[in-house]
Amino acid sequence: MRTNKRKVIITCAVTGSVHTPSMSEHLPVTPDQIAEQAIEAARAGAAVLHLHARNPADGSPTPDPAVFDLFVPRIAAETDAIINITTGGSTRMSLEERLAYPLQAQPELCSLNMGSMNFAFHKAGRGITTWKHAWEQPYVEGSEDLIFRNTFRDIKKVLAQLGDAHGTRFEFECYDVGHLYNLAHLVDEGLVRPPFFLQCVLGILGGLSADPENLFLMRSTADRLFGRENYAFSVLGAGRHQMSLITMGAIMGGHVRVGLEDSLYLSRGLLASSCAAQVLKIRRILEELSLEVASPEEARAMLQTKGQDKVAFRD
Template identity: 75%
Template sequence: MASASDKVIITCAVTGSVHTPTMSPHLPLTPEQIAEQAIEAAQAGAAILHLHARDPVDGRPSADPAVFDRFVPRIRDATDAVINITTGGSTRMTLEERLAYPLKAQPEMCSLNMGSMNFTIHPVARKYAEWRYDWEQPYVEGMEDLIFRNTFRDIRHILKVLGEDCGTRFEFECYDVGHLYTLAHFVDAGLIQGPLFIQSIFGILGGMGADPENVVMMKTTADRLFGRGGYRFSVLGAGRHQMSLLTMGAVLGGNVRVGLEDSLYLDRGSLARSNAEQVRKIRRILQELSLEIATPDDARSMLGLKGRDATGI
Protein backbone atom coordinates (compact mmCIF):
# COMPACT_ATOMS: atom_id res chain seq x y z
CA MET A 1 0.00 0.00 0.00
CA ALA A 2 1.27 3.48 -0.86
CA SER A 3 2.23 5.86 1.92
CA ALA A 4 0.05 8.94 2.37
CA SER A 5 2.63 11.08 0.58
CA ASP A 6 2.29 8.94 -2.58
CA LYS A 7 -1.50 9.19 -2.77
CA VAL A 8 -3.56 11.56 -4.91
CA ILE A 9 -5.75 14.19 -3.25
CA ILE A 10 -9.08 14.80 -4.98
CA THR A 11 -10.49 18.27 -4.35
CA CYS A 12 -14.09 19.00 -5.32
CA ALA A 13 -15.17 22.61 -5.95
CA VAL A 14 -18.90 22.30 -5.46
CA THR A 15 -20.53 25.43 -6.89
CA GLY A 16 -18.21 28.44 -7.29
CA SER A 17 -19.30 31.89 -8.42
CA VAL A 18 -18.75 31.79 -12.17
CA HIS A 19 -21.48 29.58 -13.59
CA THR A 20 -25.09 30.72 -13.33
CA PRO A 21 -28.36 28.80 -12.87
CA THR A 22 -29.31 28.92 -16.56
CA MET A 23 -26.16 27.06 -17.53
CA SER A 24 -27.10 23.81 -15.77
CA PRO A 25 -30.12 22.59 -13.82
CA HIS A 26 -27.69 20.49 -11.75
CA LEU A 27 -25.64 23.39 -10.38
CA PRO A 28 -26.27 23.48 -6.61
CA LEU A 29 -27.70 26.83 -5.53
CA THR A 30 -29.49 26.52 -2.21
CA PRO A 31 -27.76 25.61 1.07
CA GLU A 32 -29.57 22.27 0.99
CA GLN A 33 -28.35 21.50 -2.53
CA ILE A 34 -24.77 22.58 -1.78
CA ALA A 35 -24.68 20.43 1.36
CA GLU A 36 -26.21 17.42 -0.37
CA GLN A 37 -23.81 17.55 -3.33
CA ALA A 38 -20.78 18.21 -1.14
CA ILE A 39 -21.59 15.24 1.10
CA GLU A 40 -22.12 12.98 -1.91
CA ALA A 41 -18.80 14.17 -3.41
CA ALA A 42 -17.00 13.33 -0.16
CA GLN A 43 -18.60 9.90 -0.10
CA ALA A 44 -17.41 9.40 -3.69
CA GLY A 45 -13.80 10.09 -2.73
CA ALA A 46 -13.15 13.84 -2.48
CA ALA A 47 -10.79 14.52 0.43
CA ILE A 48 -11.15 18.31 0.20
CA LEU A 49 -14.35 20.27 -0.41
CA HIS A 50 -13.83 23.78 -1.83
CA LEU A 51 -16.91 25.82 -0.93
CA HIS A 52 -18.64 29.01 -2.06
CA ALA A 53 -22.10 30.25 -1.06
CA ARG A 54 -25.04 31.40 -3.17
CA ASP A 55 -28.15 33.40 -2.46
CA PRO A 56 -30.83 30.80 -1.65
CA VAL A 57 -33.48 32.77 -3.58
CA ASP A 58 -31.89 33.26 -7.00
CA GLY A 59 -28.47 31.57 -6.92
CA ARG A 60 -26.29 34.64 -7.26
CA PRO A 61 -22.90 34.46 -5.46
CA SER A 62 -23.08 35.37 -1.78
CA ALA A 63 -20.53 36.18 0.91
CA ASP A 64 -23.10 36.21 3.72
CA PRO A 65 -21.81 34.19 6.70
CA ALA A 66 -25.41 33.32 7.59
CA VAL A 67 -25.75 31.52 4.26
CA PHE A 68 -22.51 29.59 4.78
CA ASP A 69 -23.75 28.63 8.23
CA ARG A 70 -26.75 26.93 6.64
CA PHE A 71 -24.62 24.29 4.89
CA VAL A 72 -21.04 24.17 6.24
CA PRO A 73 -21.94 22.67 9.67
CA ARG A 74 -24.13 20.09 7.95
CA ILE A 75 -21.19 19.05 5.76
CA ARG A 76 -18.93 18.91 8.81
CA ASP A 77 -21.34 16.65 10.65
CA ALA A 78 -21.86 14.27 7.72
CA THR A 79 -18.27 13.86 6.44
CA ASP A 80 -14.68 13.89 7.58
CA ALA A 81 -13.62 15.84 4.47
CA VAL A 82 -11.35 18.86 4.76
CA ILE A 83 -13.52 21.98 4.47
CA ASN A 84 -11.87 24.62 2.29
CA ILE A 85 -13.59 28.03 2.21
CA THR A 86 -13.01 30.42 -0.67
CA THR A 87 -11.35 33.78 -0.08
CA GLY A 88 -11.95 34.58 -3.75
CA GLY A 89 -15.73 34.93 -3.60
CA SER A 90 -16.47 36.73 -6.84
CA THR A 91 -15.09 39.68 -8.80
CA ARG A 92 -17.90 41.86 -7.42
CA MET A 93 -17.06 41.33 -3.74
CA THR A 94 -14.78 43.47 -1.58
CA LEU A 95 -11.92 41.90 0.32
CA GLU A 96 -13.83 42.43 3.56
CA GLU A 97 -16.85 40.58 2.17
CA ARG A 98 -14.68 37.75 0.88
CA LEU A 99 -13.03 37.27 4.27
CA ALA A 100 -16.15 37.57 6.44
CA TYR A 101 -16.92 33.86 6.70
CA PRO A 102 -13.33 32.54 6.59
CA LEU A 103 -12.46 34.71 9.59
CA LYS A 104 -15.54 33.45 11.43
CA ALA A 105 -14.97 29.78 10.60
CA GLN A 106 -11.14 29.71 10.77
CA PRO A 107 -11.17 26.54 8.63
CA GLU A 108 -8.36 24.08 8.03
CA MET A 109 -7.97 25.45 4.49
CA CYS A 110 -8.91 28.44 2.38
CA SER A 111 -8.26 29.15 -1.27
CA LEU A 112 -5.97 32.09 -2.08
CA ASN A 113 -5.66 33.53 -5.57
CA MET A 114 -2.05 34.61 -6.10
CA GLY A 115 -2.68 37.79 -8.07
CA SER A 116 -5.01 40.35 -9.59
CA MET A 117 -6.16 39.35 -13.05
CA ASN A 118 -8.71 39.56 -15.82
CA PHE A 119 -11.07 36.65 -15.15
CA THR A 120 -13.99 36.18 -17.47
CA ILE A 121 -16.37 33.83 -19.24
CA HIS A 122 -18.27 36.65 -21.00
CA PRO A 123 -18.18 35.01 -24.48
CA VAL A 124 -20.38 32.22 -23.06
CA ALA A 125 -23.28 34.69 -22.78
CA ARG A 126 -23.85 34.41 -26.54
CA LYS A 127 -25.02 30.81 -26.09
CA TYR A 128 -28.18 31.75 -24.20
CA ALA A 129 -31.26 33.44 -25.65
CA GLU A 130 -33.18 33.24 -22.38
CA TRP A 131 -32.03 33.39 -18.78
CA ARG A 132 -33.64 31.91 -15.69
CA TYR A 133 -32.98 35.01 -13.54
CA ASP A 134 -32.63 38.68 -14.48
CA TRP A 135 -29.23 39.05 -12.80
CA GLU A 136 -27.46 36.39 -14.88
CA GLN A 137 -26.95 38.02 -18.28
CA PRO A 138 -25.50 41.33 -16.97
CA TYR A 139 -23.41 39.36 -14.49
CA VAL A 140 -21.80 37.20 -17.18
CA GLU A 141 -21.46 39.95 -19.80
CA GLY A 142 -20.14 42.36 -17.19
CA MET A 143 -17.12 40.15 -16.51
CA GLU A 144 -15.56 41.63 -19.66
CA ASP A 145 -14.91 44.89 -17.79
CA LEU A 146 -14.02 43.59 -14.34
CA ILE A 147 -10.77 42.59 -12.66
CA PHE A 148 -10.39 40.08 -9.87
CA ARG A 149 -8.34 41.96 -7.30
CA ASN A 150 -5.71 40.40 -5.06
CA THR A 151 -2.83 42.85 -4.70
CA PHE A 152 0.39 42.04 -2.87
CA ARG A 153 -1.02 43.93 0.12
CA ASP A 154 -4.28 41.94 -0.07
CA ILE A 155 -2.37 38.66 -0.17
CA ARG A 156 -0.17 39.69 2.73
CA HIS A 157 -3.26 40.65 4.74
CA ILE A 158 -4.91 37.28 4.09
CA LEU A 159 -1.74 35.43 5.03
CA LYS A 160 -1.62 37.37 8.30
CA VAL A 161 -5.24 37.29 9.48
CA LEU A 162 -6.01 33.74 8.33
CA GLY A 163 -2.66 32.02 8.10
CA GLU A 164 -0.66 33.45 10.99
CA ASP A 165 -3.53 34.34 13.31
CA CYS A 166 -5.86 31.38 12.66
CA GLY A 167 -3.54 28.59 11.57
CA THR A 168 -5.42 28.16 8.29
CA ARG A 169 -3.42 26.76 5.38
CA PHE A 170 -4.03 27.58 1.74
CA GLU A 171 -4.87 26.20 -1.66
CA PHE A 172 -2.67 28.64 -3.62
CA GLU A 173 -4.54 29.24 -6.87
CA CYS A 174 -2.07 30.01 -9.66
CA TYR A 175 -3.57 31.02 -13.00
CA ASP A 176 -0.27 31.90 -14.64
CA VAL A 177 3.44 31.34 -14.19
CA GLY A 178 3.85 34.79 -12.63
CA HIS A 179 1.63 33.65 -9.76
CA LEU A 180 4.26 31.06 -8.88
CA TYR A 181 6.85 33.81 -8.60
CA THR A 182 4.48 35.82 -6.41
CA LEU A 183 4.11 32.77 -4.18
CA ALA A 184 7.90 32.41 -4.07
CA HIS A 185 8.16 36.06 -3.02
CA PHE A 186 6.00 35.45 0.04
CA VAL A 187 7.82 32.21 0.85
CA ASP A 188 11.17 34.03 0.67
CA ALA A 189 9.76 36.77 2.92
CA GLY A 190 8.98 34.12 5.55
CA LEU A 191 5.22 34.70 5.39
CA ILE A 192 4.39 31.18 4.12
CA GLN A 193 5.65 27.91 5.51
CA GLY A 194 5.55 24.60 3.65
CA PRO A 195 4.24 22.21 2.64
CA LEU A 196 2.68 24.32 -0.11
CA PHE A 197 -0.46 23.20 -1.95
CA ILE A 198 -0.30 24.75 -5.42
CA GLN A 199 -3.45 24.61 -7.52
CA SER A 200 -2.41 25.25 -11.14
CA ILE A 201 -5.38 26.46 -13.16
CA PHE A 202 -5.69 26.14 -16.92
CA GLY A 203 -8.33 27.24 -19.40
CA ILE A 204 -9.78 30.41 -17.81
CA LEU A 205 -9.91 33.38 -20.20
CA GLY A 206 -7.46 35.88 -18.74
CA GLY A 207 -5.23 33.14 -17.36
CA MET A 208 -3.08 30.38 -18.78
CA GLY A 209 -4.37 28.36 -21.70
CA ALA A 210 -5.28 24.69 -21.38
CA ASP A 211 -2.24 23.42 -23.28
CA PRO A 212 -0.42 20.30 -22.08
CA GLU A 213 2.88 22.15 -22.45
CA ASN A 214 1.67 24.65 -19.85
CA VAL A 215 1.10 21.89 -17.30
CA VAL A 216 4.72 20.81 -17.72
CA MET A 217 5.92 24.43 -17.57
CA MET A 218 4.08 25.08 -14.30
CA LYS A 219 5.39 21.87 -12.77
CA THR A 220 9.01 22.47 -13.78
CA THR A 221 8.84 26.12 -12.67
CA ALA A 222 7.47 25.07 -9.28
CA ASP A 223 10.23 22.45 -9.02
CA ARG A 224 12.80 25.16 -9.65
CA LEU A 225 11.30 27.67 -7.21
CA PHE A 226 10.32 25.40 -4.32
CA GLY A 227 12.24 22.15 -4.81
CA ARG A 228 10.55 18.92 -5.82
CA GLY A 229 9.87 17.96 -2.22
CA GLY A 230 8.80 21.41 -1.10
CA TYR A 231 5.25 21.53 -2.37
CA ARG A 232 2.19 19.57 -3.49
CA PHE A 233 1.15 20.14 -7.09
CA SER A 234 -2.51 20.01 -8.18
CA VAL A 235 -4.20 20.58 -11.53
CA LEU A 236 -7.50 22.26 -12.37
CA GLY A 237 -8.65 22.12 -15.99
CA ALA A 238 -11.58 24.42 -16.77
CA GLY A 239 -14.51 23.30 -18.89
CA ARG A 240 -13.87 20.64 -21.50
CA HIS A 241 -10.22 20.41 -20.50
CA GLN A 242 -11.03 19.05 -17.06
CA MET A 243 -10.40 15.32 -17.25
CA SER A 244 -7.59 15.30 -19.82
CA LEU A 245 -5.43 17.82 -17.96
CA LEU A 246 -6.17 16.24 -14.59
CA THR A 247 -5.03 12.88 -15.94
CA MET A 248 -1.83 14.47 -17.20
CA GLY A 249 -1.26 16.17 -13.85
CA ALA A 250 -1.71 12.88 -12.02
CA VAL A 251 0.78 11.15 -14.32
CA LEU A 252 3.26 13.92 -13.44
CA GLY A 253 2.78 13.13 -9.76
CA GLY A 254 0.16 15.75 -8.99
CA ASN A 255 -3.20 15.96 -7.30
CA VAL A 256 -6.50 16.83 -8.98
CA ARG A 257 -9.52 19.12 -8.64
CA VAL A 258 -12.98 18.51 -10.11
CA GLY A 259 -16.39 20.04 -9.45
CA LEU A 260 -19.18 22.03 -11.05
CA GLU A 261 -17.34 25.26 -10.24
CA ASP A 262 -14.73 24.25 -12.81
CA SER A 263 -16.79 22.37 -15.41
CA LEU A 264 -20.49 21.72 -15.82
CA TYR A 265 -19.90 18.64 -17.99
CA LEU A 266 -19.07 14.99 -17.47
CA ASP A 267 -18.46 14.12 -21.13
CA ARG A 268 -18.57 16.05 -24.38
CA GLY A 269 -22.09 17.48 -24.64
CA SER A 270 -23.29 15.77 -21.44
CA LEU A 271 -23.92 17.84 -18.35
CA ALA A 272 -22.75 16.33 -15.08
CA ARG A 273 -25.77 15.59 -12.92
CA SER A 274 -23.77 16.10 -9.74
CA ASN A 275 -20.34 16.87 -8.40
CA ALA A 276 -20.05 13.26 -7.28
CA GLU A 277 -20.27 12.08 -10.91
CA GLN A 278 -17.07 13.99 -11.67
CA VAL A 279 -15.38 12.70 -8.51
CA ARG A 280 -16.27 9.12 -9.41
CA LYS A 281 -14.99 9.59 -12.96
CA ILE A 282 -11.59 10.97 -11.99
CA ARG A 283 -11.32 8.34 -9.27
CA ARG A 284 -11.80 5.59 -11.87
CA ILE A 285 -9.15 7.17 -14.08
CA LEU A 286 -6.67 7.42 -11.19
CA GLN A 287 -7.27 3.83 -10.16
CA GLU A 288 -6.76 2.67 -13.75
CA LEU A 289 -3.39 4.39 -13.54
CA SER A 290 -2.64 2.33 -10.40
CA LEU A 291 -2.74 5.44 -8.22
CA GLU A 292 -4.20 5.40 -4.71
CA ILE A 293 -6.72 7.98 -3.52
CA ALA A 294 -5.94 10.06 -0.44
CA THR A 295 -8.41 10.00 2.42
CA PRO A 296 -9.19 13.25 4.28
CA ASP A 297 -6.74 12.24 7.03
CA ASP A 298 -4.10 11.49 4.40
CA ALA A 299 -4.65 14.99 2.99
CA ARG A 300 -4.34 16.51 6.46
CA SER A 301 -1.02 14.76 6.94
CA MET A 302 0.28 15.63 3.46
CA LEU A 303 -0.63 19.32 3.78
CA GLY A 304 0.16 19.85 7.44
CA LEU A 305 -3.36 20.93 8.38
CA LYS A 306 -4.29 21.90 11.92
CA GLY A 307 -7.22 19.49 12.16
CA ARG A 308 -10.97 19.92 12.33
CA ASP A 309 -11.05 20.39 16.11
CA ALA A 310 -8.99 23.59 15.81
CA THR A 311 -11.53 25.33 13.56
CA GLY A 312 -14.54 27.48 14.39
CA ILE A 313 -16.90 25.40 12.29
Protein backbone atom coordinates (compact mmCIF):
# COMPACT_ATOMS: atom_id res chain seq x y z
CA MET A 1 0.00 0.00 0.00
CA ARG A 2 1.32 3.43 -0.91
CA THR A 3 1.69 5.83 2.02
CA ASN A 4 2.04 9.61 2.12
CA LYS A 5 5.59 10.89 2.22
CA ARG A 6 6.68 11.92 5.69
CA LYS A 7 7.20 15.65 6.35
CA VAL A 8 9.87 16.93 8.74
CA ILE A 9 9.16 19.91 10.99
CA ILE A 10 12.07 22.34 11.38
CA THR A 11 11.99 24.26 14.65
CA CYS A 12 14.28 27.27 15.03
CA ALA A 13 15.25 28.36 18.57
CA VAL A 14 16.31 31.93 17.91
CA THR A 15 18.23 33.19 20.96
CA GLY A 16 17.64 31.21 24.18
CA SER A 17 19.19 32.10 27.54
CA VAL A 18 22.52 30.23 27.56
CA HIS A 19 24.72 32.01 25.06
CA THR A 20 25.86 35.59 25.70
CA PRO A 21 26.82 38.50 23.42
CA SER A 22 30.54 37.92 24.00
CA MET A 23 30.31 34.44 22.47
CA SER A 24 29.11 35.58 19.05
CA GLU A 25 28.41 38.91 17.41
CA HIS A 26 25.62 37.20 15.49
CA LEU A 27 23.55 36.25 18.55
CA PRO A 28 20.28 38.23 18.33
CA VAL A 29 19.62 40.17 21.52
CA THR A 30 17.62 43.32 20.65
CA PRO A 31 13.93 43.04 19.74
CA ASP A 32 14.70 44.04 16.15
CA GLN A 33 17.46 41.45 15.86
CA ILE A 34 15.29 38.69 17.30
CA ALA A 35 12.41 39.60 15.00
CA GLU A 36 14.60 39.84 11.92
CA GLN A 37 16.34 36.53 12.54
CA ALA A 38 13.07 34.76 13.34
CA ILE A 39 11.42 36.06 10.17
CA GLU A 40 14.44 35.06 8.06
CA ALA A 41 14.40 31.58 9.65
CA ALA A 42 10.72 31.15 8.83
CA ARG A 43 11.32 32.19 5.24
CA ALA A 44 14.18 29.69 5.06
CA GLY A 45 11.87 26.85 6.07
CA ALA A 46 11.32 26.83 9.84
CA ALA A 47 7.71 25.94 10.61
CA VAL A 48 8.11 26.57 14.37
CA LEU A 49 9.88 29.52 16.00
CA HIS A 50 10.94 28.98 19.62
CA LEU A 51 11.37 32.34 21.35
CA HIS A 52 13.03 33.82 24.43
CA ALA A 53 13.45 37.53 25.25
CA ARG A 54 16.59 39.54 25.99
CA ASN A 55 17.13 42.85 27.77
CA PRO A 56 17.67 45.28 24.87
CA ALA A 57 20.30 47.22 26.85
CA ASP A 58 22.76 44.40 27.57
CA GLY A 59 21.45 41.16 26.08
CA SER A 60 20.70 39.45 29.38
CA PRO A 61 17.73 37.03 29.50
CA THR A 62 14.48 38.62 30.63
CA PRO A 63 10.93 37.34 31.20
CA ASP A 64 9.43 40.85 30.83
CA PRO A 65 6.21 40.70 28.76
CA ALA A 66 6.83 44.26 27.59
CA VAL A 67 10.02 43.12 25.88
CA PHE A 68 8.31 40.13 24.24
CA ASP A 69 5.68 42.55 22.97
CA LEU A 70 8.41 44.42 21.07
CA PHE A 71 9.05 41.50 18.71
CA VAL A 72 6.48 38.69 18.93
CA PRO A 73 3.57 40.58 17.28
CA ARG A 74 5.88 41.61 14.43
CA ILE A 75 6.95 38.00 13.86
CA ALA A 76 3.32 36.88 13.91
CA ALA A 77 2.39 39.58 11.38
CA GLU A 78 5.20 38.78 8.95
CA THR A 79 5.24 34.95 9.06
CA ASP A 80 2.75 32.11 9.30
CA ALA A 81 5.10 30.04 11.48
CA ILE A 82 3.89 28.52 14.74
CA ILE A 83 5.19 30.76 17.52
CA ASN A 84 6.48 28.76 20.47
CA ILE A 85 7.11 30.74 23.66
CA THR A 86 9.45 29.38 26.32
CA THR A 87 8.19 28.53 29.79
CA GLY A 88 11.77 27.59 30.70
CA GLY A 89 13.22 31.10 30.59
CA SER A 90 16.42 30.65 32.55
CA THR A 91 17.59 29.04 35.79
CA ARG A 92 17.45 32.44 37.47
CA MET A 93 13.74 33.03 36.85
CA SER A 94 10.85 31.98 39.06
CA LEU A 95 7.96 29.99 37.63
CA GLU A 96 5.74 33.05 37.89
CA GLU A 97 8.23 35.08 35.85
CA ARG A 98 8.54 32.33 33.27
CA LEU A 99 4.76 32.13 32.86
CA ALA A 100 4.10 35.88 32.71
CA TYR A 101 4.26 36.30 28.95
CA PRO A 102 2.87 32.89 27.92
CA LEU A 103 -0.23 33.54 30.03
CA GLN A 104 -0.65 36.94 28.40
CA ALA A 105 0.00 35.74 24.84
CA GLN A 106 -1.77 32.35 24.98
CA PRO A 107 0.32 31.00 22.07
CA GLU A 108 -0.27 27.90 19.98
CA LEU A 109 2.78 26.20 21.45
CA CYS A 110 5.01 26.55 24.53
CA SER A 111 8.09 24.65 25.62
CA LEU A 112 7.82 22.73 28.89
CA ASN A 113 10.82 21.13 30.60
CA MET A 114 9.92 17.71 31.99
CA GLY A 115 11.75 17.96 35.30
CA SER A 116 14.21 19.68 37.62
CA MET A 117 17.89 19.20 36.76
CA ASN A 118 21.43 20.48 36.94
CA PHE A 119 21.73 22.78 33.92
CA ALA A 120 25.39 23.79 33.61
CA PHE A 121 27.03 25.67 30.77
CA HIS A 122 30.02 27.17 32.57
CA LYS A 123 32.42 25.52 30.12
CA ALA A 124 31.04 27.76 27.35
CA GLY A 125 32.91 30.67 28.93
CA ARG A 126 36.32 29.06 28.67
CA GLY A 127 38.56 30.93 26.28
CA ILE A 128 36.71 34.23 26.55
CA THR A 129 39.15 36.84 27.88
CA THR A 130 37.06 39.96 27.31
CA TRP A 131 33.39 40.14 28.22
CA LYS A 132 31.17 42.81 26.66
CA HIS A 133 28.86 43.15 29.68
CA ALA A 134 29.42 42.80 33.41
CA TRP A 135 26.61 40.28 33.86
CA GLU A 136 27.96 37.69 31.43
CA GLN A 137 30.91 36.07 33.23
CA PRO A 138 29.18 35.51 36.61
CA TYR A 139 26.06 34.34 34.78
CA VAL A 140 27.92 31.73 32.73
CA GLU A 141 30.34 30.57 35.43
CA GLY A 142 27.59 30.55 38.06
CA SER A 143 25.58 27.95 36.13
CA GLU A 144 27.82 25.28 37.68
CA ASP A 145 26.05 25.86 41.01
CA LEU A 146 22.43 26.25 39.86
CA ILE A 147 19.49 23.95 39.30
CA PHE A 148 16.67 24.42 36.82
CA ARG A 149 13.48 23.80 38.77
CA ASN A 150 10.35 22.19 37.38
CA THR A 151 8.68 20.02 40.02
CA PHE A 152 5.62 17.92 39.25
CA ARG A 153 3.51 20.63 40.87
CA ASP A 154 5.19 23.28 38.69
CA ILE A 155 4.51 21.23 35.58
CA LYS A 156 0.89 20.66 36.57
CA LYS A 157 0.46 24.41 37.03
CA VAL A 158 1.74 25.09 33.52
CA LEU A 159 -0.47 22.38 32.02
CA ALA A 160 -3.54 23.75 33.79
CA GLN A 161 -3.00 27.46 33.30
CA LEU A 162 -1.82 27.30 29.68
CA GLY A 163 -3.04 24.00 28.29
CA ASP A 164 -6.42 23.55 29.93
CA ALA A 165 -7.29 27.24 30.20
CA HIS A 166 -6.02 28.48 26.84
CA GLY A 167 -5.60 25.48 24.55
CA THR A 168 -1.84 25.84 24.23
CA ARG A 169 0.02 22.70 23.12
CA PHE A 170 3.49 21.86 24.40
CA GLU A 171 6.97 21.05 23.19
CA PHE A 172 7.87 18.62 25.98
CA GLU A 173 11.62 19.06 26.47
CA CYS A 174 13.21 15.83 27.68
CA TYR A 175 16.89 15.98 28.67
CA ASP A 176 17.06 12.48 30.11
CA VAL A 177 15.23 9.16 30.08
CA GLY A 178 13.67 10.03 33.43
CA HIS A 179 11.93 12.98 31.81
CA LEU A 180 10.09 10.59 29.52
CA TYR A 181 8.90 8.69 32.59
CA ASN A 182 7.81 11.99 34.16
CA LEU A 183 5.68 12.63 31.09
CA ALA A 184 4.31 9.10 31.24
CA HIS A 185 3.25 9.75 34.84
CA LEU A 186 1.35 12.85 33.72
CA VAL A 187 -0.31 10.82 30.98
CA ASP A 188 -1.36 8.20 33.52
CA GLU A 189 -2.83 10.99 35.67
CA GLY A 190 -4.92 12.16 32.72
CA LEU A 191 -3.19 15.54 32.57
CA VAL A 192 -1.60 15.15 29.14
CA ARG A 193 -3.21 13.71 26.04
CA PRO A 194 -1.71 12.71 22.67
CA PRO A 195 -0.41 13.63 20.24
CA PHE A 196 2.69 14.65 22.22
CA PHE A 197 5.49 16.75 20.74
CA LEU A 198 8.67 15.40 22.35
CA GLN A 199 11.87 17.41 22.06
CA CYS A 200 14.81 15.15 22.80
CA VAL A 201 17.53 17.45 24.17
CA LEU A 202 21.00 15.92 24.23
CA GLY A 203 24.35 17.47 25.09
CA ILE A 204 23.50 19.66 28.09
CA LEU A 205 25.72 19.09 31.13
CA GLY A 206 23.28 17.70 33.69
CA GLY A 207 21.33 15.66 31.14
CA LEU A 208 22.18 12.88 28.70
CA SER A 209 25.24 13.40 26.53
CA ALA A 210 24.89 13.70 22.76
CA ASP A 211 25.88 10.11 21.99
CA PRO A 212 24.04 8.29 19.20
CA GLU A 213 23.29 5.45 21.62
CA ASN A 214 21.40 7.89 23.86
CA LEU A 215 19.25 9.02 20.95
CA PHE A 216 18.32 5.40 20.24
CA LEU A 217 17.57 4.95 23.94
CA MET A 218 15.25 7.96 24.05
CA ARG A 219 13.44 6.87 20.89
CA SER A 220 12.93 3.27 22.01
CA THR A 221 11.83 4.36 25.49
CA ALA A 222 9.27 6.78 24.04
CA ASP A 223 7.97 4.03 21.77
CA ARG A 224 7.53 1.72 24.74
CA LEU A 225 5.88 4.32 26.98
CA PHE A 226 3.58 6.05 24.50
CA GLY A 227 3.38 4.07 21.27
CA ARG A 228 4.97 5.60 18.19
CA GLU A 229 1.61 6.61 16.76
CA ASN A 230 0.93 8.89 19.74
CA TYR A 231 3.83 11.30 19.54
CA ALA A 232 5.96 13.44 17.25
CA PHE A 233 9.65 13.12 18.01
CA SER A 234 12.11 15.98 17.52
CA VAL A 235 15.84 16.17 18.23
CA LEU A 236 18.03 18.95 19.58
CA GLY A 237 21.80 18.51 19.65
CA ALA A 238 23.61 21.10 21.77
CA GLY A 239 26.72 22.84 20.50
CA ARG A 240 28.97 20.96 18.09
CA HIS A 241 26.59 17.99 18.08
CA GLN A 242 23.78 19.96 16.45
CA MET A 243 23.83 18.95 12.79
CA SER A 244 25.06 15.37 13.11
CA LEU A 245 22.59 14.44 15.83
CA ILE A 246 19.54 16.04 14.28
CA THR A 247 20.37 14.44 10.93
CA MET A 248 20.39 11.08 12.69
CA GLY A 249 17.09 11.97 14.34
CA ALA A 250 15.51 12.77 10.99
CA ILE A 251 16.68 9.45 9.54
CA MET A 252 15.11 7.74 12.56
CA GLY A 253 11.75 9.30 11.78
CA GLY A 254 11.99 12.48 13.83
CA HIS A 255 11.77 16.22 13.38
CA VAL A 256 14.67 18.65 13.92
CA ARG A 257 15.56 21.80 15.84
CA VAL A 258 18.28 24.32 15.02
CA GLY A 259 18.99 27.92 16.03
CA LEU A 260 21.53 30.04 17.85
CA GLU A 261 20.00 29.04 21.18
CA ASP A 262 21.34 25.53 20.64
CA SER A 263 24.58 26.17 18.75
CA LEU A 264 26.47 29.27 17.67
CA TYR A 265 28.21 27.47 14.82
CA LEU A 266 27.40 26.49 11.27
CA SER A 267 30.30 24.07 10.99
CA ARG A 268 33.52 23.40 12.87
CA GLY A 269 35.18 26.71 13.70
CA LEU A 270 32.67 28.74 11.65
CA LEU A 271 30.19 30.88 13.54
CA ALA A 272 26.71 30.90 12.03
CA SER A 273 25.90 34.32 10.64
CA SER A 274 22.22 33.82 11.46
CA CYS A 275 19.62 31.31 12.51
CA ALA A 276 18.46 31.18 8.89
CA ALA A 277 21.89 29.87 7.86
CA GLN A 278 21.38 26.86 10.11
CA VAL A 279 17.83 26.36 8.83
CA LEU A 280 19.06 26.40 5.24
CA LYS A 281 21.81 23.90 6.04
CA ILE A 282 19.54 21.35 7.67
CA ARG A 283 16.93 21.88 4.96
CA ARG A 284 19.52 21.03 2.31
CA ILE A 285 20.56 17.92 4.26
CA LEU A 286 16.94 16.79 4.65
CA GLU A 287 16.17 17.29 0.98
CA GLU A 288 19.30 15.41 -0.06
CA LEU A 289 18.01 12.55 2.11
CA SER A 290 14.74 12.72 0.10
CA LEU A 291 12.84 14.05 3.10
CA GLU A 292 10.31 16.85 2.68
CA VAL A 293 10.17 19.90 4.93
CA ALA A 294 6.79 20.59 6.58
CA SER A 295 5.04 23.89 6.06
CA PRO A 296 3.58 25.72 9.08
CA GLU A 297 0.10 24.51 8.20
CA GLU A 298 1.30 20.93 7.89
CA ALA A 299 3.04 21.30 11.26
CA ARG A 300 -0.18 22.61 12.78
CA ALA A 301 -2.03 19.56 11.55
CA MET A 302 0.62 17.18 12.93
CA LEU A 303 0.83 18.90 16.32
CA GLN A 304 -2.89 19.74 16.49
CA THR A 305 -2.38 23.33 17.60
CA LYS A 306 -5.34 25.67 17.99
CA GLY A 307 -4.36 27.97 15.11
CA GLN A 308 -3.08 31.51 14.65
CA ASP A 309 -6.49 33.07 15.10
CA LYS A 310 -6.74 31.95 18.74
CA VAL A 311 -3.64 33.61 20.18
CA ALA A 312 -3.50 36.90 22.08
CA PHE A 313 -0.43 38.68 20.75
CA ARG A 314 -0.72 42.45 21.17
CA ASP A 315 -0.41 44.66 18.11
